[in-house]
Amino acid sequence: MKKFVNRIDDAAAEGLAGFAAAYPDHVVLGENARFVRRRHTVPGKVALISGGGSGHEPLHAGFVGTGMLDAACPGHIFTSPTPGQVEAAMGAVEVGAGCLLIVKNYAGDRLNFAMAAEAADRAVQTVVVGDEVLVGSSADGERRGLAGTLVVEKILGASAERGLDLKMLRELGERVVERTRTIGVTLSSCSPHFVRGPTVELGPEEIEFGVGIHGELGRRRASLRPARALVDDMVAAIIADTGSLAGEEILLFVNGLGATPLMELHLMFGLAEEALSAAGARIVRRLVGTYVTSLDTAGCSLTVTRLDAEMTAAWDEPVDTPALRWGC
Amino acid sequence: MKKFVNRIDDAAAEGLAGFAAAYPDHVVLGENARFVRRRHTVPGKVALISGGGSGHEPLHAGFVGTGMLDAACPGHIFTSPTPGQVEAAMGAVEVGAGCLLIVKNYAGDRLNFAMAAEAADRAVQTVVVGDEVLVGSSADGERRGLAGTLVVEKILGASAERGLDLKMLRELGERVVERTRTIGVTLSSCSPHFVRGPTVELGPEEIEFGVGIHGELGRRRASLRPARALVDDMVAAIIADTGSLAGEEILLFVNGLGATPLMELHLMFGLAEEALSAAGARIVRRLVGTYVTSLDTAGCSLTVTRLDAEMTAAWDEPVDTPALRWGC
Numbered sequence: 170m171k172k173f174v175n176r177i178d179d180a181a182a183e184g185l186a187g188f189a190a191a192y193p194d195h196v197v198l199g200e201n202a203r204f205v206r207r208r209h210t211v212p213g214k215v216a217l218i219s220g221g222g223s224g225h226e227p228l229h230a231g232f233v234g235t236g237m238l239d240a241a242c243p244g245h246i247f248t249s250p251t252p253g254q255v256e257a258a259m260g261a262v263e264v265g266a267g268c269l270l271i272v273k274n275y276a277g278d279r280l281n282f283a284m285a286a287e288a289a290d291r292a293v294q295t296v297v298v299g300d301e302v303l304v305g306s307s308a309d310g311e312r313r314g315l316a317g318t319l320v321v322e323k324i325l326g327a328s329a330e331r332g333l334d335l336k337m338l339r340e341l342g343e344r345v346v347e348r349t350r351t352i353g354v355t356l357s358s359c360s361p362h363f364v365r366g367p368t369v370e371l372g373p374e375e376i377e378f379g380v381g382i383h384g385e386l387g388r389r390r391a392s393l394r395p396a397r398a399l400v401d402d403m404v405a406a407i408i409a410d411t412g413s414l415a416g417e418e419i420l421l422f423v424n425g426l427g428a429t430p431l432m433e434l435h436l437m438f439g440l441a442e443e444a445l446s447a448a449g450a451r452i453v454r455r456l457v458g459t460y461v462t463s464l465d466t467a468g469c470s471l472t473v474t475r476l477d478a479e480m481t482a483a484w485d486e487p488v489d490t491p492a493l494r495w496g497c
Numbered sequence: 498m499k500k501f502v503n504r505i506d507d508a509a510a511e512g513l514a515g516f517a518a519a520y521p522d523h524v525v526l527g528e529n530a531r532f533v534r535r536r537h538t539v540p541g542k543v544a545l546i547s548g549g550g551s552g553h554e555p556l557h558a559g560f561v562g563t564g565m566l567d568a569a570c571p572g573h574i575f576t577s578p579t580p581g582q583v584e585a586a587m588g589a590v591e592v593g594a595g596c597l598l599i600v601k602n603y604a605g606d607r608l609n610f611a612m613a614a615e616a617a618d619r620a621v622q623t624v625v626v627g628d629e630v631l632v633g634s635s636a637d638g639e640r641r642g643l644a645g646t647l648v649v650e651k652i653l654g655a656s657a658e659r660g661l662d663l664k665m666l667r668e669l670g671e672r673v674v675e676r677t678r679t680i681g682v683t684l685s686s687c688s689p690h691f692v693r694g695p696t697v698e699l700g701p702e703e704i705e706f707g708v709g710i711h712g713e714l715g716r717r718r719a720s721l722r723p724a725r726a727l728v729d730d731m732v733a734a735i736i737a738d739t740g741s742l743a744g745e746e747i748l749l750f751v752n753g754l755g756a757t758p759l760m761e762l763h764l765m766f767g768l769a770e771e772a773l774s775a776a777g778a779r780i781v782r783r784l785v786g787t788y789v790t791s792l793d794t795a796g797c798s799l800t801v802t803r804l805d806a807e808m809t810a811a812w813d814e815p816v817d818t819p820a821l822r823w824g825c
Contacts, residue, residue: 171684171701173761173797175723183724184760187767191751191785226759356499373499395503396511423519428756430792431554432512433501439515457519459787464758465795469501494822 231492273314296342355468415449559820601642683796743777
């Protein structure tokens with residue numbers, strides 16, 4: 170695969186350096202480029218730290234800034250950051266009110282963030298994000314952390330800014346996770362820099378249904394159908410998981426996995442809004458864009474969050490980060 | 498090619514409808530879905546209208562809103578809007594101070610916007626955007642409108658909001674075009690919905706240098722090289738066109754053409770900032786992201802705008818559109 174890189178092994182680090190160069194008002198590259206941190210910390214505020222493998226940009230570094238994260242620790246491509254990276258980030262941004270770690274539900278991430286938390290000489294709590302809708306043969310499996318991670322980071326970021334303490338933030342985070350579900354489909358796999366071709370070969374009429382964000386197989390293979398039928402399947406999978414959405418106020422978030430044009434994401438958004446409205450949901454907040462990616466995967470996911478008043482208010486608070494901005 | 502669509506022929510229209518559904522606070526879909534307009538017009542302000550073929554999203558519809566465009570007219574994929582679309586948009590958003598049309602330099606767009614202007618019973622002026630760096634065999638050709646169109650729309654949008662009249666806006670627009678240059682490279686062509694495969698076949702080590710935004714051939718074919726060497730070639734092409742940038746205050750804008758991951762765009766940004774600094778330029782404003790696209794093309798462009806005080810101030814003004822936001 171052709172890529173804009175120098176050496177494959179340096180791509181994640183050079184990408185991070187370029188990111189920091191592009192947003193000098195928002196972020197600072199941490200010591201030895203092991204993390205990026207918010208340029209200005211806020212006295213008395215709980216520090217929010219996330220991270221995970223590179224290749225999901227703008228997640229997480231793009232969400233460092235006012236109203237969202239204090240620091241992000243990117244590992245190599247599709248590889249967890251080390252405990253040392255997380256410890257260094259905590260040391261840089263914790264200001265006495267403790268650290269909340271936001272961790273996507275993958276074994277490597279959970280292990281390394283837990284090791285950092287145990288080694289820390291400060292108050293640390295962790296929210297594990299598992300927002301995946303389970304379908305097909307893996308219906309009894311673990312929920313992975315997908316695009317819903319953005320929703321968790323936005324709502325907790327705003328709430329930390331408003332002064333919630335560590336315990337309240339953890340409880341709110343668990344509630345947001347519980348009320349957030351994501352289902353993804355891919356038309357093509359991605360090509361991680363460390364292999365030469367796609368990780369999964371799909372035929373000209375095949376798609377993967379129920380995908381993660383690492384180019385792996387989905388929960389089942391399916392046939393490509395018109396967008397309206399695909400959206401109906403995705404919405405049905407979400408409702409089979411959450412139960413009826415009739416009367417619920419929801420956030421609808423359509424996320425691109427990397428290589429899908431905005432025209433198609435907008436088209437999917439319009440269809441999803443129709444399908445969810447027909448199911449009785451009230452779409453009161455909306456987001457569409459390429460935010461939680463899997464390198465250059467052609468695909469998209471639908472995320473539904475059942476909002477309550479506290480979550481809606483936190484979603485609406487100003488945010489000023491490289492990748493997500495409003496109200497600032 | 499697999500796409501998230503219902504019928505190919507409906508993709509642009511359904512994408513536009515989904516876009517309007519996703520941003521109800523910002524935009525309204527015009528009559529018969531022939532344009533999108535800003536939800537709230539501003540009394541006494543010159544109306545800014547742009548448009549062009551679909552397939553370049555978020556350009557132009559994503560830039561409708563406070564501080565940028567009043568309306569955008571999307572044609573079919575890679576096809577100019579009709580004069581009737583532009584006339585309808587003018588009728589919807591012009592409030593007595595006249596209309597400024599911002600048109601990318603393509604024959605079809607120029608012709609159809611000119612026909613709309615001639616038919617209009619109101620004051621209309623036009624800025625034609627041709628920001629392409631000409632290289633290779635076509636050095637005596639016409640400059641096409643590329644990613645620099647965003648810069649023109651941002652600076653004119655802010656200036657219209659501040660009360661500049663029609664003539665001043667046209668003159669400022671011509672100055673911004675004159676001081677803006679873009680060079681693009683692609684690793685793969687795109688696959689327009691109306692054909693089944695890529696429009697140009699590139700070998701595993703080949704790239705196109707000096708590309709437009711329609712999947713066509715570049716000004717020359719070249720070999721894939723490390724990102725640093727590519728950036729050096731791109732910066733050299735810009736400087737060969739503009740003359741020395743030593744001491745100039747510039748905006749550096751790295752734009753993704755659709756399928757290129759942010760990691761690579763950030764990496765290219767960092768290298769471009771280094772190369773331009775080494776050439777003596779002072780990078781005082783920065784933008785990186787996927788803004789002016791060519792469907793699912795893997796590629797990127799560098800845009801350099803030589804700023805003056807008026808342009809810098811206008812760039813910094815608040816903007817609140819679906820795709821570009823700050824200061825609001």
